[in-house]
Amino acid sequence: MPAHAQTSTVAIVAAGRRLLEERGTDALTMHAVAVAVGVRPPSLYKRVRGRSDLLRLILEDVADELTVALDQEAVGDPALAVAKMALAYRLFARANPVAYTLLMTPQAAPGATDRAVRSSAALLHVIAELAGPDQALPAARMITAWAHGFITMELAGAFRLGGDLEQAWDYGLGHILAAIRAGPA
């Protein structure tokens, strides 16, 4: 006599993602996830391999959402598109700070970084229009590294010497765009 399914992988990932973001990495326990979806902890193992697998699924979900958010901005004037993509990146990280930080921490969830890498595909196309195909890769790496670093440090509260952070963002973005237009080093 089959017992009805009382939850789903999608529900488990959604509940886990909410726990992770609202209460932190340590609060992502199999018990808390089970309570959130209305089953007992052992039942979760019918859908996910274990806690680390669940964390991977959560981060892949986050990475896919990031990719969609970036793709939406990858249209129109290239320089404007780059600025809009950088902003979308920053806003996404602010909305998902815990998950975003973990995305680039391979020790936290190996395999999740894989999915995050796809987010850069659209940017590479836009940058190619700006820098030419030869310089597209290093140029995309420069702006990606800068944006990711700025956002990570902002989230970590590492910018503490005062000053205007919005000015620092505009300064960085403006100079990097100008540098990319200027051509090879």
Add this chain to the structure above:
Amino acid sequence: MPAHAQTSTVAIVAAGRRLLEERGTDALTMHAVAVAVGVRPPSLYKRVRGRSDLLRLILEDVADELTVALDQEAVGDPALAVAKMALAYRLFARANPVAYTLLMTPQAAPGATDRAVRSSAALLHVIAELAGPDQALPAARMITAWAHGFITMELAGAFRLGGDLEQAWDYGLGHILAAIRAGPA
């Protein structure tokens, strides 16, 4: 009758740092640290408040070492000093990948980021010579963000589209230095 001290905070931090770096975050257990320094787990609590406190001490130790490494390069021609500091930063991160990644993950060890921030003091001085005092802060933030982002992504294996990573490093550093020299946005 006093019992002899069989270990020290310094030894505990050193053993913990080795475990963290060589075997990963999960391998940093109170049991493993106790074994490494030759006591039983409860004895560790005479020196550190607990595991999270130990992690904080480890990351502060790493941050202080990074500060020293950067300060050593902060001499001579400003542009050259910036390039040397960026390289020192990159090499340090490669030598301490696990700890470095955690440094900018405030959820991992709140308070450790505080110490990491000090590393940027020397850079700010050098940048001021290059960009002038008015633009020193946003300029330092641009290069710090770029270097940190590049290094983090390199460690995470996020640069997967082939190409020459050393060229991407030189391209980014060269363009950022040129942008800083060029003045306000």
Add this chain to the structure above:
DNA sequence: ACCTGAACACCGTTCAAGT
């Protein structure tokens, strides 16, 4: 003053037994 065994709460995970 520091060390330790014993104990506790908590967590991830497995599995036999239920429906």
Add this chain to the structure above:
DNA sequence: ACCTGAACACCGTTCAAGT
């Protein structure tokens, strides 16, 4: 086919008892 209680190993932490 999925669910569950019970059990196990492991981990962080506390504490009374030892020296």
